Amino acid sequence: MPDPQFILALDQGTTSSRALVVDQHGAIRSVAQCEFTQHFPQPGWVEHDAEEIWNSQLKVLHQAVEQAGILSTNLSGIGITNQRETTIVWDRRTGKPIHNALVWQDRRTSATCDALKEQGYEAMIRERTGLPIDAYFSASKLAWILDQVEGARDLAKDGFLAFGTVDTWLIWKLTEGREHVTDVTNASRTMLFNIRSLDWDEELLALFNIPRSILPRIVDCSGIVAECAGSILPGSIPIAGIVGDQHAALYGQRCRHSGMAKNTYGTGAFLMLNTGSKPRDSRHNLVTTIGWKIGRDVHYALEGSVFIAGALIQWLRDGLGLIESSFEIEELASSVPDSGGVVFVPAFTGLGAPYWDQDARGAMFGLSRGTTRAHIARAALESIALQCQDVLGAMRSDAGSELGQLRVDGGATVNNLLMQVQADLVGVPLLRPQVTESTALGAAFLAGRATGVWQSEEELDGLWQEDARFEPTPEDDRLDRLKLQWAKAIERSRGWTE
Numbered sequence: 420m421p422d423p424q425f426i427l428a429l430d431q432g433t434t435s436s437r438a439l440v441v442d443q444h445g446a447i448r449s450v451a452q453c454e455f456t457q458h459f460p461q462p463g464w465v466e467h468d469a470e471e472i473w474n475s476q477l478k479v480l481h482q483a484v485e486q487a488g489i490l491s492t493n494l495s496g497i498g499i500t501n502q503r504e505t506t507i508v509w510d511r512r513t514g515k516p517i518h519n520a521l522v523w524q525d526r527r528t529s530a531t532c533d534a535l536k537e538q539g540y541e542a543m544i545r546e547r548t549g550l551p552i553d554a555y556f557s558a559s560k561l562a563w564i565l566d567q568v569e570g571a572r573d574l575a576k577d578g579f580l581a582f583g584t585v586d587t588w589l590i591w592k593l594t595e596g597r598e599h600v601t602d603v604t605n606a607s608r609t610m611l612f613n614i615r616s617l618d619w620d621e622e623l624l625a626l627f628n629i630p631r632s633i634l635p636r637i638v639d640c641s642g643i644v645a646e647c648a649g650s651i652l653p654g655s656i657p658i659a660g661i662v663g664d665q666h667a668a669l670y671g672q673r674c675r676h677s678g679m680a681k682n683t684y685g686t687g688a689f690l691m692l693n694t695g696s697k698p699r700d701s702r703h704n705l706v707t708t709i710g711w712k713i714g715r716d717v718h719y720a721l722e723g724s725v726f727i728a729g730a731l732i733q734w735l736r737d738g739l740g741l742i743e744s745s746f747e748i749e750e751l752a753s754s755v756p757d758s759g760g761v762v763f764v765p766a767f768t769g770l771g772a773p774y775w776d777q778d779a780r781g782a783m784f785g786l787s788r789g790t791t792r793a794h795i796a797r798a799a800l801e802s803i804a805l806q807c808q809d810v811l812g813a814m815r816s817d818a819g820s821e822l823g824q825l826r827v828d829g830g831a832t833v834n835n836l837l838m839q840v841q842a843d844l845v846g847v848p849l850l851r852p853q854v855t856e857s858t859a860l861g862a863a864f865l866a867g868r869a870t871g872v873w874q875s876e877e878e879l880d881g882l883w884q885e886d887a888r889f890e891p892t893p894e895d896d897r898l899d900r901l902k903l904q905w906a907k908a909i910e911r912s913r914g915w916t917e
Contacts, residue, residue, distance in 0.1 A: 424442070424443045424493075424495045424867075424872045425440050425441065425442055425443075425448065425487065425489055425493050425494050425495060426440070426441045426494065426495060426496055426497070426498055426660075426863040426866050426867050426870075426872060427439075427440055427441075427480065427483065427484065427494050427496075427497045427498070427652075427656070427863075428440075428441055428497075428498045428499075428500070428859040428860070428862045428863040428866070429476060429480065429497065429498070429499045429500070429501075429589065429862070430500050430501075430664070430856075430858055430859045430862065431472065431476055431499070431500070431501040431502060431585050431586075431589060432501075432502050432664065432685065432686065433502045433505075433522065433523070433524070433685070433686040434454055434455070434457065434686060434730075434733070435452050435453060435454040435455065435475070436452070436453050436455065436472060436475040436476040436478075436479055437450065437451065437452045437453075437479055437859070438450075438451050438452075438476070438479040438480045438482065438483035438484075439451075439483060439856060439859045439863070440483050440484060440486075440487035440489065440494075441859070441860065441863040441867075443867075443872050443873070444882065445854065445860065445864075445879075445882035445883075446854070447854060447856055447859075448486075448487040448488075448489075449482075449483045449484075449486035449487040450483065450486075450856075451478075451479035451480075451482035451483040451486060452479060453475040453478050453479050454475075455467065455468070455471045455472060455475045456468060456471060458519060461527075463525070463526035463527060463529075463768070464525055464526070464527050465521075465522040465524040465525040465768075466519035466520060466521060466522060466525065467505065467519060467520040467522055468519055468520070469507045469509070469516040469519070469520045469588055470515075470516065472520070472585065472588070472589075473588065473589065473592045476589060477592075477651070480651075480652070484652075490654075491652040491653050491654045491656060492653065492654035494652070494654065494656045495657075495866075495867065495870045495871070495872050496643075496656065496657045496658070496659035496660065496866040496867065496869065496870040496872070497593070497647060497656055497657065497658045497659065497660070497866060498659065498660030498661075498662075498859075498861075498862030498863045498864075498865055498866030498867070499586050499589055499590065499658065499660065499661050499662075499862055500586075500660075500661075500662050500663065500664050500667040500858050500859065500861060500862035501584065501585040501586045501589070501605070501663060501664060502522075502523060502585055502664060503523060503584060503585075503604075503605055503608045503663040503664060503665070504523035504555060504556050504557050504560075504584065504608045504609070505520050505521065505522045505523050505557075505584060505585050506520060506521045506557045506560035506561050506564065506582070506584065507520045507582070507583050507584070507585065507587075507588045508561065508564045508565070508568075508571070508580055508581070508582050508633070509580070509581055509583075509588070509591075510574070510579060510580060510581075511578075511579055511580065511581050511596070511599075512579060514591070514592075514596055517564070517568050517571060517574075517580070518564050518567070518568050520585075521560040521563070521564065523555055524726065524768045525554065525560065526554050526768055526769060526777060527554070527563060528554040528559035528560060528562075528563050529554045529769075529777045529778075531554070531559045531562070531563070532552045532553055532554050532559055532777070535552050535626075536552050540552065540626065543622075544610065544623070545700075545707075546700075547613045547614070547615070547620055547622075547623065548607070548610050548611075548612060548613065548614060548620070548623070549607065549614045549698060549700075549706055549707030549708055550608075550610050550706055550707075550708075551704065551706070551775050552610075553775060553777060554777060555724070555726075555771070556608055556609060556610040557584060557608065557609040557610060557611070558609055558610035558611050558623070558627045558629070559610070559627070561582055561609075561611075561627070561629060561633075562627045562628060562629065565580075565628070565629075575630050575632070575633050576630055576632075578630075578632045580633050581599050581633060581635070582629075582633045582634060582635070583599070583601060583635055584601060584605045584608070584609070584663075586601055586602065586605050586661050586662075586663070587599065587600060587601045587605070587635045590644070590645065590658060590661070593645075593647045593648060593651060593658060594645045594646070594647065594648055594658070595648045595650070595651075597645065597648075598644060598645040598658075599635045599636060600635050600636045600637070600638050600644055600645075600661070601635040601636075601637060601638070601661070602637070602638055602639065602640045602661035602662055602663075602712075603617060603637060603638075603639065603640065603709050603711075603712045603717075604640060604662050604663040604666040604708070604709050604710075604711060604712075605661070605662075605663045606619075606637050607663075607708050607709045608663060608708070610623070610627075611623050611624060611627065611629060611634070612637075614698055614707065614708070614709055614719070615698065617637070617712070617717075618637065619631060619634055619637070638661065639712050639713055639714065640660065640661060640662045640666070640670075640711040640712055640713060640865050641659065641660055641711075641713045641865040641866070641868050641869045642659065642713075642869050643657045643658070643659045643869055643870070644657075644658050644659065644661065645657070645658045646658065657866075657869075657870060658866075659865070659866040659867075659869035659870050660862050660863070660864075660865030660866030660867075660868075660869060661862075661865075662711060662861060662862055662865055664683070664685075664689075664858045665683060665689040665691055665722060665858075666691070666708070666709070666710055666711055666720070666861070667857070667858045667859070667860075667861030667862045667865075668681055668683045668689075668691070668828055668829075668857040668858045668861055669681055669691045669693065669710050669711070669720060669861070670710070670711050670861040670864060670865065671828070671856075671857035671858060671859070671860035671861030671862075671863075671864060672826045672828060672852065672857045672861075672883070673879065673880050673883045674691070674693050674826060675693065675718065675876060675880075676693060677693050677694055677695035678692070678693065678818070678820060678822070678823075679692070679693050679826070680692040680693070680811075680814065680822055680825055680826070681825070681826040681827065681828065681857070682807055682811075682825055682826075682827050682828075682829075682841075683827075683828050683829040683857065683858065684728050684729060684803070684827065684828070684829035684830065684831035684832055684837075685728065685729055685829045685830060685831075685858075686727075686728065686729050686730045686733075687724060687725050687726050687727060687728050687729075687730065687771070688724075688725035688728035688729075688803060688806065688807050688810075688829075689722060689723070689724055689725070690722065690723045690725075690807060690810045690811060690814060690825075691708075691710070691720045691721070691722045692720055692721045692722075692814050692818060692822075693710055693718055693719075693720050694719050694720055694721055694818070695718065695719065696717060696718065696719065697719060698719045699719065699721060699817065699818070701721055701813070701817045702816070702817060703773050703813035703814075703816050703817055704772055704773040704774065704775050704813065705721045705722060705723050705772050705773065705810070705813055705814060705817055706721070706722045706723070706724065706772065707719065707720075707721060707722075708720050708721075708722050711865070713865075713868070721814055721817055721818070722772075723771070723772035723773065723809075723810030723811075723813060723814060724771040724772055724810075725771055725772070725803070725806040725807060725810060726766075726767070726768050726769065726770070726771045727765040727766070727767050727768065727781075727806075728803045728806070728807075728831065729745075729829070729830055729831050730765075730767070731763075731765045731767075731799050731802065731803065732745050732748050732799065732831070733745065734765075734767070735748070735795075735796070735799060741792055741795065741796065742796070748796050748799070748800065748834065749800075749834045749835065749836050749837070751792060751793050751796040752793065752796040752797040752799070752800050752836055753836050754793045755791070755793040755794055755797055757797065757897065758785075758794050758795075758797040758798040758801060759785075759787070759789060759790060759791070759794040759797075760785040760787065760904075761783060761784070761785045761786060761790055761794045761795060761797075761798040762783070762784045762785050762798060762801075762802070762901075762904045762905060762907075762908040763781075763782075763783050763795070763798040763799050763801070763802040764779075764781060764782045764783075764784075764802065764908050764909060764912040765781050765799070765802050765803075765806075766779040766780050766781045766782070766912050766915075767780070767781045770909070770912075770913070771806075772809075772810050772813065773809055773810060773812075773813040774809075774909070774913065776913045776914065778913070778914050778915060778916045778917045779912050779913045779914065779915060780912060780915040780916060781912070782908065782911065782912045782915075783795070783798070784904075784907075784908045784911070785904070800834070800836060800837045800840060801840055801901065802905075803831070803837060803841075804837060804840045804841040804844050805844065805901070805902075805905045807841060807844075807845070808841075808844040808845050808902075809909075811825070811845050821847075822847050823847065823848075824847055824848045824849070824850050825845065825847055825848070825849050825850070826849075826850050826851075826852065826857075827841075827849050827850065827851050828851070828852065828855045828856070828857035828858070829855065829857075829858075830855075832851050832855050833855075835887075835889075838851065838887075838889045839889050839892075841889070842889040842890060842891045842892075843891050843892050843898060844898065844901075844902075845891070846891045847891065848888050848889065848890050848891070849888070849889040850885055850887075850888055851885070851886050851887045851888075851889070852883055852884060852885060852886055853884040853885070853886040854884075855886075864879050
């Protein structure tokens with residue numbers, strides 16, 4: 420019998436850093452997690468301390484290996500997946516960030532993006548990058564840091580600064596500054612990357628005044644890129660998988676054939692549909708992106724991003740004190756048969772797909788003297804499902820075909836009420852896998868393919884097992900009324916900050 424083979428998956432998210440040890444059977448042997456600070460210096464601004472991200476990731480890395488009861492020398496490789504678009508700039512000479520990271524939720528560059536739209540760049544940028552012009556993506560954030568930090572433009576021109584999304588930052592730290600790389604999926608979210616040529620786009624770099632020298636080298640999602648420094652993990656462990664979190668979930672859910680789709684319920688909710696080997700342009704404000712790339716095998720996808728999903732439950736807990744624990748929300752919402760006419764639009768940082776309205780803001784409608792905590796909780800869960808319903812409707816239109824099922828993952832999938840409401844609204848079965856850590860699994864699978872833990876895609880397909888299936892109930896008048904009320908509420912929340 421060969422020695423067991425393990426992959427260390429680093430899953431760096433928006434609110435916490437996690438590390439998981441995965442064995443050759445796709446089972447998770449250990450999980451370690453550490454939350455880190457969210458900084459809100461002004462309304463609409465969201466920042467992270469990049470050093471705190473690294474320290475939290477380093478902490479859970481060691482905890483996961485220890486909890487798994489293995490030595491680092493038992494690891495075959497490291498896979499990294501991460502919150503996307505979040506922008507970090509650091510000094511190559513010191514390794515120190517020159518500013519806090521600007522998080523994907525940050526809206527400070529909305530005016531810059533509006534100006535680019537007014538100047539007529541929307542069609543060109545969408546054709547090359549697959550993305551709408553929006554502050555969500557990295558390009559305008561990177562330009563803001565270079566413009567606002569004193570001397571940053573000169574340092575960048577002289578080659579002293581490095582830019583990266585979180586994957587790039589982690590690899591820089593893991594290799595003690597030897598490697599400055601990103602993969603195609605994270606690159607595809609910067610608004611600086613041409614998804615057809617699979618390289619940085621010179622015209623876009625000129626438009627945002629970004630020197631190419633600040634950008635990382637682009638690599639595949641699966642392949643040995645570097646070795647982790649021995650001072651961090653003894654044993655010359657290869658870093659062999661790099662992939663943005665939603666792309667990792669698509670791969671981890673084994674949605675590797677055109678027409679297969681997944682939805683990840685995390686801080687936001689992210690639906691992604693595999694569209695095969697060629698990019699498919701969206702007519703309904705979805706993002707055209709790269710699913711993953713392994714050698715010459717490139718999978719493209721359509722994606723719709725819901726900015727606020729799990730973050731809404733966190734806000735009900737921390738902001739309003741409506742619940743003490745996130746796990747209370749299902750019981751509270753289930754205590755009433757419906758929301759009592761309350762409709763919640765959680766547009767705290769604008770609306771994502773299919774609206775892309777950065778001026779929308781959160782609102783509750785239909786409040787009355789009879790409204791209770793339970794009604795608000797129910798409306799909050801329904802709002803997550805309703806936002807996802809809008810995205811899935813746009814996906815169906817763009818794909819020109821019906822979906823047979825939707826595979827779901829992420830922390831909120833433990834909420835059976837939310838899953839059933841979602842199935843009812845979208846009208847297709849929701850399949851929840853036995854292992855819902857699809858994001859971490861995707862990163863582990865990509866690293867394991869590069870290091871020989873798994874020999875084929877078919878072998879990985881066999882590791883996916885269904886845990887629960889939520890069948891849609893026949894549509895009734897209540898669902899029709901809810902959809903009409905939702906459409907009205909969305910319209911009234913749009914353009915609030917104009």
